[in-house]
Amino acid sequence: MESNLITxxxxxxxxxxxxxxxxxxxxxxxxxxGLTIVLFHVVLxxxxxxxAPYDYKAISPNTMLLAPSAEHxxxxxxxxxxxxxRTILGGRTALTVTFFGSLIALLWGGLLGIFCGLVGGKIDDxxxxxVDAFLSIPWILAMLLIVSLLGTSxxxxxxxxxxxxxxGIVRVARAATHDVIAKDFxxxxxxxxxxxMSIIWNExxxxxxxxxxxxxxxxxxxxxxxxxxxxxxxxxxxxxxPDWGLMISNARGLMSFAYWSVIAPIVGLSSLIIGINLxxxxxxKALGIDRSTKAPV
Amino acid sequence: MLLLxxxxxxxxxxxxxxxxxxxxxxxxxxxxxxxxxxLEREAYGSALDACIKRLGLDVPAYERYLDWASNVVRGDFGxxxxxxxxxxxxxxxxxxxxxxxxxxxxxxxxxxxxxxxxITALWxxxxxxxxxxxxxxxxxxxxxxxxxxxxxxxxxxxxxxxPGIVIIPSDATFYELLSNIILPVVAISMIMTAHMARMVRxxxxxxxxxxxxxxxxxxxxxxxxxxxxxxxxxxxxxxxxVVALTIAWLLGGVVVTEVVFNYPGLGxxxxxSISNRDLPVVQALAIILASIYVGINLIAxxxxxxxxxxxxxxxxxx
Numbered sequence: 001m002e003s004n005l006i007t008x009x010x011x012x013x014x015x016x017x018x019x020x021x022x023x024x025x026x027x028x029x030x031x032x033x034g035l036t037i038v039l040f041h042v043v044l045x046x047x048x049x050x051x052a053p054y055d056y057k058a059i060s061p062n063t064m065l066l067a068p069s070a071e072h073x074x075x076x077x078x079x080x081x082x083x084x085x086r087t088i089l090g091g092r093t094a095l096t097v098t099f100f101g102s103l104i105a106l107l108w109g110g111l112l113g114i115f116c117g118l119v120g121g122k123i124d125d126x127x128x129x130x131v132d133a134f135l136s137i138p139w140i141l142a143m144l145l146i147v148s149l150l151g152t153s154x155x156x157x158x159x160x161x162x163x164x165x166x167x168g169i170v171r172v173a174r175a176a177t178h179d180v181i182a183k184d185f186x187x188x189x190x191x192x193x194x195x196x197m198s199i200i201w202n203e204x205x206x207x208x209x210x211x212x213x214x215x216x217x218x219x220x221x222x223x224x225x226x227x228x229x230x231x232x233x234x235x236x237x238x239x240x241x242p243d244w245g246l247m248i249s250n251a252r253g254l255m256s257f258a259y260w261s262v263i264a265p266i267v268g269l270s271s272l273i274i275g276i277n278l279x280x281x282x283x284x285k286a287l288g289i290d291r292s293t294k295a296p297v
Numbered sequence: 298m299l300l301l302x303x304x305x306x307x308x309x310x311x312x313x314x315x316x317x318x319x320x321x322x323x324x325x326x327x328x329x330x331x332x333x334x335x336l337e338r339e340a341y342g343s344a345l346d347a348c349i350k351r352l353g354l355d356v357p358a359y360e361r362y363l364d365w366a367s368n369v370v371r372g373d374f375g376x377x378x379x380x381x382x383x384x385x386x387x388x389x390x391x392x393x394x395x396x397x398x399x400x401x402x403x404x405x406x407x408x409x410x411x412x413x414x415x416i417t418a419l420w421x422x423x424x425x426x427x428x429x430x431x432x433x434x435x436x437x438x439x440x441x442x443x444x445x446x447x448x449x450x451x452x453x454x455x456x457x458x459x460p461g462i463v464i465i466p467s468d469a470t471f472y473e474l475l476s477n478i479i480l481p482v483v484a485i486s487m488i489m490t491a492h493m494a495r496m497v498r499x500x501x502x503x504x505x506x507x508x509x510x511x512x513x514x515x516x517x518x519x520x521x522x523x524x525x526x527x528x529x530x531x532x533x534x535x536x537x538x539v540v541a542l543t544i545a546w547l548l549g550g551v552v553v554t555e556v557v558f559n560y561p562g563l564g565x566x567x568x569x570s571i572s573n574r575d576l577p578v579v580q581a582l583a584i585i586l587a588s589i590y591v592g593i594n595l596i597a598x599x600x601x602x603x604x605x606x607x608x609x610x611x612x613x614x615x
Contacts, residue, residue, distance in 0.1 A: 129311060129312070129315060130315060132312050132315075133312045133313075133315035133316050133319060133587075134319070137316055137319070137320075137583060137586070137587050137590075138548040138549045138552070138586050138587075138590065139549050140548075140549035140552045140553070140567070141549075141552075141567055141579075141582065141583055141586055144567065144568070144571050145320075145323060145571070145579065145583075149323070221438065225440045228440055228442075229440055229441070229442060229549075229553050232440075232442045232553070233553065233556060233568060234572075235571075245442070248442065248443065248446060249442075252446055252557075255446070255449075255450055255454065256454045259450060259454075262446065262450070266443050266446065266447065269440065269443060270438075270439050270440075270443055273438050273439065273440065274434070274435065274438050274439070277434070277438045
């Protein structure tokens with residue numbers, strides 16, 4: 001009974017804390033704008049299949065390159081598909097891929113980083129060398145290599161993005177672990193005879209979680225940038241999947257007389273990326289982590 | 298000091314070695330080899346045998362790696378599959394074109410970024426800062442292909458001021474290049490400038506808050522003298538590393554920008570060679586781009602070491 005009470009209390013505390021953080025984030029205009037944009041996109045992504053007025057892959061020669069009108073709010077593209085439908089569904093694609101990608105990146109990057117920071121020594125040296133080497137291959141080349149050799153299905157794209165964007169998190173998690181590891185409570189946990197696993201789970205993770213989450217939020221926007229760039233270059237998801245990068249790349253050649261089919265996905269993608277960035281910045285500030293001096297690696 | 302420099306160079310070389318291993322193994326472990334991917338359906342019988350012989354795929358992988366690596370060290374990347382010409386000849390003009398594009402962007406971007414960074418830091422949270430910072434946030438968060446596409450749409454199509462797409466052969470002369478690269482340079486330097494300006498801004502703000510600047514203010518040093526003598530030298534030093542990282546990071550952005558503008562540089566070669574499954578060229582490009590990255594970082598490290606007297610006597614582990 002008593003222990004039940006304690007966990008309930010703890011959970012309430014956690015919720016309250018999360019709410020506090022959200023409130024701090026929304027207290028500044030930039031944070032509020034960011035949160036609103038992200039929330040808007042998430043809600044739109046969740047409901048888009050139900051509100052989409054047309055079939056996203058319905059090709060029709062009668063409706064090619066129509067200007068925006070009451071029937072087609074954002075006009076139609078070169079294959080006669082409704083741009084509004086494809087734009088709102090494009091957000092779904094982008095958010096799904098990058099959300100699961102970020103999750104994978106956080107998991108493997110965070111755990112490997114904590115492990116390296118904890119064990120140190122030779123293993124740490126070797127792992128960090130390899131991570132450095134991966135960092136020195138331009139992201140676009142590495143991603144293109146992975147995707148062109150393994151294929152462009154989402155089952156390949158999500159782990160590939162997750163793997164590639166996780167290597168930066170390794171560094172952050174490792175540095176944060178280094179800061180924590182010399183503290184007294186780790187020493188006393190060791191003295192109590194706790195195993196490495198228990199120390200990682202109970203002592204280190206609660207203390208490095210904030211730093212890793214902030215980094216993960218930032219990676220999320222870079223991953224979105226990387227993913228849409230890949231689609232734009234023709235190495236991302238394959239047509240007819242509704243995707244912003246793909247839409248921009250297809251509509252680009254015709255934009256001298258049908259600019260609407262390129263503007264809609266541009267607005268969608270730019271607003272989501274800016275929204276995520278503002279949110280991540282506000283998140284970092286709310287948690288008291290300064291990342292303004294970090295380089296964009 | 299000398300030891301430290303040698304150590305840095307050594308670490309860079311080790312990194313390059315690992316990169317070469319990664320690309321080689323990556324190409325090696327994947328299904329099919331250079332010949333079957335290149336020949337596709339014709340990969341059987343004498344054509345396959347001839348291709349395997351020509352590329353030397355019949356010797357064990359580690360021997361091929363040693364062979365390839367020793368040739369690369371001597372500057373010979375072997376032959377490309379599709380064009381069947383030496384990769385060095387393929388790369389030569391592309392490297393030159395990309396260098397022109399990159400160096401013009403850097404020459405415009407760095408001074409602009411420093412000026413903008415200083416302005417935004419000195420007038421922090423005032424009108425100039427809010428305006429410039431908003432613009433920099435926009436231009437650094439929006440993907441390169443979007444800003445490039447918008448530039449073409451607005452400047453080339455709606456206003457009709459400049460050609461939207463670069464139509465020059467890859468062996469164009471320097472002057473032919475210059476007249477064609479205005480829009481690509483704007484697209485690249487926009488993002489680069491935004492990144493660097495923000496770094497300079499936060500660096501200057503940090504230094505402005507330090508004790509010795511407070512001291513200078515208190516002892517009555519004139520404002521601008523204080524800015525130029527006390528703040529800037531200390532603020533720009535840490536920015537060097539960040540600038541290097543930004544440039545290296547932009548290698549990816551350059552690829553996208555070159556594709557958007559149809560610019561015949563290294564970036565478009567990356568896409569072309571991957572689309573054509575020209576694995577020898579892909580390997581060569583990976584090594585070259587990674588070397589550029591490692592090289593820029595090394596130069597930045599060494600410059601920081603040279604310019605910062607405190608670090609000369611210290612062994613700082615990064």
